[in-house]
Amino acid sequence: MVKVLIVYASDHGGTEKMAQAVAEGVKLVPECEAELKRADQATIQDLLSSDALLVGSPVHMGSIDWRIKKFIDTVCSGAWMQDKMIGKVGAVFASGAGYGNGGGGCELTMLALLNNIAELGMLIVPLPKNTPGYQAAGLQWGPYGRAHAEDLSPKGLSEEQLISSRNHGKNVATVAKALKGIQVFA
């Protein structure tokens, strides 16, 4: 089996909903399984046993959530020290509120996460613009959600917004499956 680990943080359920949609997409690919973990529950063993890592964060003050940063600094760093994630597949997603369309920090949050994924030596899967759902909730870096209005009143993620998340999970699983067993870096 190909294991895709999905790590996320969420206060109001938006990022969690995206994570669940990503997991649904992973499971559409035969021989692929998804493991969902909150950032404070994910361990280095989860990383070592995975073939791909997807990290999802709420946008906080235009950047990543502190629990995700803690996961990166305290859990991912252990695998980074041992070069254990090199050549595995990595991808990201983010959930913001209503501040701008594709802006408001979703891009910066995903770019910050992708920087960490690159630091780990992972192979990044972007979100190609022909991916179903891209028009409603996609950036080239990954899918985004808009779960709250500008006054932070909850409006929830629409089904339309979750399509890109589902397809992102499917894309990541497809790539991880194709690369399983192949050592891309010496």
Ligand SMILES: Cc1cc2nc3c(=O)[nH]c(=O)nc-3n(C[C@H](O)[C@H](O)[C@H](O)COP(=O)(O)O)c2cc1C
């Ligand atoms: C402390 C804090 C800072 C936030 N900063 C931003 C921001 O800079 N840009 C934005 O679009 N949303 C911002 N938000 C809104 C959240 O990103 C948004 O509500 C997100 O969907 C929450 O994800 P969750 O439902 O998984 O908790 C902020 C929320 C909090 C609590």
